Amino acid sequence: MSEELVYLSPAWVAEAGRRLCAELTPEMLKRLTSSMLTVYTACPDGADRALYYNVVDGVVTELSLEEGTPRDAEFTITADYDTFARISRAELKARAALMSGKMTLKGNLVKALRLAPVVDRLNEVLATIPTVY
Amino acid sequence: MTQPSDPYFIDFAARVRALQVAMAEAGIDVYLGSRLRTLSWLTDAFFPWRSFVVVPPHGLPTAITFLIDAARAADDSWLDEEHVLGYGPMGGQDQVSVLRTLIAPHLPGGRGVVGFETGTATYLPEGNLTHYEFEALNAALPGARLQNAHDLVDRLSLIKDPGTINRFREASRMVDVGHQAVYEAICHGGYQGMTETEIAGLASYAMRKAGSEWEWSFTGGNEIASGYRTGLAAGACTPASRRALRPGEPLMVDLHAMFRLGLGDHAHNYLLGPATERQHWHARNFVSAVEHCLAAYQPGVTPSSLADTMFDFMEEGGFADYMVPGFEHGIGLMGDEWRIGLNDGPFPYWTNPEHEYRPGEMLICPMQYACPEEEIGFRYENPILITEDGCEPLSRFPLGVEEI
Numbered sequence: 001m002s003e004e005l006v007y008l009s010p011a012w013v014a015e016a017g018r019r020l021c022a023e024l025t026p027e028m029l030k031r032l033t034s035s036m037l038t039v040y041t042a043c044p045d046g047a048d049r050a051l052y053y054n055v056v057d058g059v060v061t062e063l064s065l066e067e068g069t070p071r072d073a074e075f076t077i078t079a080d081y082d083t084f085a086r087i088s089r090a091e092l093k094a095r096a097a098l099m100s101g102k103m104t105l106k107g108n109l110v111k112a113l114r115l116a117p118v119v120d121r122l123n124e125v126l127a128t129i130p131t132v133y
Numbered sequence: 134m135t136q137p138s139d140p141y142f143i144d145f146a147a148r149v150r151a152l153q154v155a156m157a158e159a160g161i162d163v164y165l166g167s168r169l170r171t172l173s174w175l176t177d178a179f180f181p182w183r184s185f186v187v188v189p190p191h192g193l194p195t196a197i198t199f200l201i202d203a204a205r206a207a208d209d210s211w212l213d214e215e216h217v218l219g220y221g222p223m224g225g226q227d228q229v230s231v232l233r234t235l236i237a238p239h240l241p242g243g244r245g246v247v248g249f250e251t252g253t254a255t256y257l258p259e260g261n262l263t264h265y266e267f268e269a270l271n272a273a274l275p276g277a278r279l280q281n282a283h284d285l286v287d288r289l290s291l292i293k294d295p296g297t298i299n300r301f302r303e304a305s306r307m308v309d310v311g312h313q314a315v316y317e318a319i320c321h322g323g324y325q326g327m328t329e330t331e332i333a334g335l336a337s338y339a340m341r342k343a344g345s346e347w348e349w350s351f352t353g354g355n356e357i358a359s360g361y362r363t364g365l366a367a368g369a370c371t372p373a374s375r376r377a378l379r380p381g382e383p384l385m386v387d388l389h390a391m392f393r394l395g396l397g398d399h400a401h402n403y404l405l406g407p408a409t410e411r412q413h414w415h416a417r418n419f420v421s422a423v424e425h426c427l428a429a430y431q432p433g434v435t436p437s438s439l440a441d442t443m444f445d446f447m448e449e450g451g452f453a454d455y456m457v458p459g460f461e462h463g464i465g466l467m468g469d470e471w472r473i474g475l476n477d478g479p480f481p482y483w484t485n486p487e488h489e490y491r492p493g494e495m496l497i498c499p500m501q502y503a504c505p506e507e508e509i510g511f512r513y514e515n516p517i518l519i520t521e522d523g524c525e526p527l528s529r530f531p532l533g534v535e536e537i
Contacts, residue, residue, distance in 0.1 A: 078225070097224075104225030106234060108218055110203045 017063035026058025037073035075107035143296035162245035164188040168260035169468025178210035248282030292493035300395025305527035307390035308397035314339030329357040333373035345390035356387035364510035399528035416534035430524035437486035457501035
């Protein structure tokens with residue numbers, strides 16, 4: 001696939017879900033069962049958006065763009081669109097964004113740190129999608 | 134987590150429920166504990182880092198501590214990992230943000246009363262909310278009113294339950310093991326060439342072998358003094374120094390052990406021979422004063438009445454000049470040190486001299502005998518439990534001042 005998809009567009013989300021299921025094994029996701037919400041503030045059109053991930057026993061069972069008030073998740077990661085875009089382009093490490101306050105995490109920090117490698121793997125797959133920001 | 138059949142079992146869930154009842158009666162929606170004593174009393178874990186515990190109106194409390202120690206604390210606590218959280222320097226995960234996340238859902242419409250802990254204390258690790266924390270929480274919870282409520286926990290934790298008492302008994306047994314090890318090491322001239330720090334260390338080793346978790350006292354662990362250091366009139370805490378033990382001098386051995394947050398604290402004294410008759414005279418005075426004091430402790434006695442009793446006795450014996458005033462300091466699970474009763478005396482956050490002891494209260498019976506001009510002094514400390522008709526000293530190492 002060489003066509004570039006618009007970041008966070010329905011087509012981009014569908015491709016992201018497909019790649020996550022195809023490329024990540026339950027072992028790579030540590031047979032995790034959890035949910036995560038990434039909230040993108042200040043998108044280019046001025047709106048906020050959220051992506052909801054559901055993982056059951058190491059399988060990504062859902063990746064959806066949330067409209068309106070997003071669902072609660074075990075972990076909520078919030079940052080502005082530009083910060084997420086820079087992380088996706090490998091211009092900024094997620095850890096650095098979190099530690100500088102550019103990104104906020106809501107949820108059990110001890111558990112989140114344990115799951116950090118899993119989130120890194122998710123991000124590595126998403127970074128392979130040809131994307132226009 | 135232990136079961137009710139365990140002699141050291143403490144019903145922490147019942148403590149939480151009792152606090153929630155007290156909160157409701159006081160009109161408090163959420164209780165924010167920050168003192169070490171409150172964390173120990175509610176969580177059954179040791180929190181050496183700046184930590185907090187949030188008690189909602191119903192359900193389980195949540196403790197938060199520095200991230201680097203949170204998993205260990207959760208492992209030690211009766212609370213699960215969902216109720217022992219970490220904080221750190223990350224977006225949304227600093228102390229105040231996590232506290233806000235835990236507290237806000239329990240404030241109806243964002244408004245309500247948050248009980249917190251403030252005051253002053255002689256004890257450095259007390260843990261009252263700092264001014265910065267207070268201001269930051271006020272800003273983070275704009276509709277809430279913060280109200281000092283430390284007395285709720287202090288009142289509920291005053292009378293000790295059997296599990297707590299048994300933990301203190303076990304910690305006291307460990308201290309006695311330490312004292313026996315010191316005695317065996319120093320007798321028959323064995324002390325020669327030793328330093329105070331070495332005495333502290335060999336006692337620590339013996340107590341750790343017996344299961345003690347650490348020499349908990351913030352005053353320097355095991356407090357060892359020899360020679361002139363025993364006679365410092367304002368020298369009730371003597372972290373061991375590198376001073377070598379010498380014949381003809383007194384030796385003070387004040388040991389501390391911890392067993393599941395229960396605290397052992399017992400001081401024993403020696404005369405390193407050859408001792409003079411004058412040194413023995415001081416020693417007899419001290420031992421008789423301790424015996425008299427232990428016999429005087431019973432329900433209804435107050436710090437004030439006990440001081441009167443003791444000074445009458447010591448004046449009659451002609452040694453009142455050498456006794457440092459004060460025959461009590463409070464004790465509870467780790468972090469609960471110094472306060473007697475509710476610390477509601479005429480000076481804020483100091484002992485109430487008219488506090489009447491009740492059965493089930495526990496305190497340290499401390500006595501400091503000091504004669505600086507003769508470079509001699511002795512110390513007694515022992516956790517005592519107020520019983521129906523007297524007191525029970527928990528450390529059983531025989532009282533005396535032996536000449537080595």
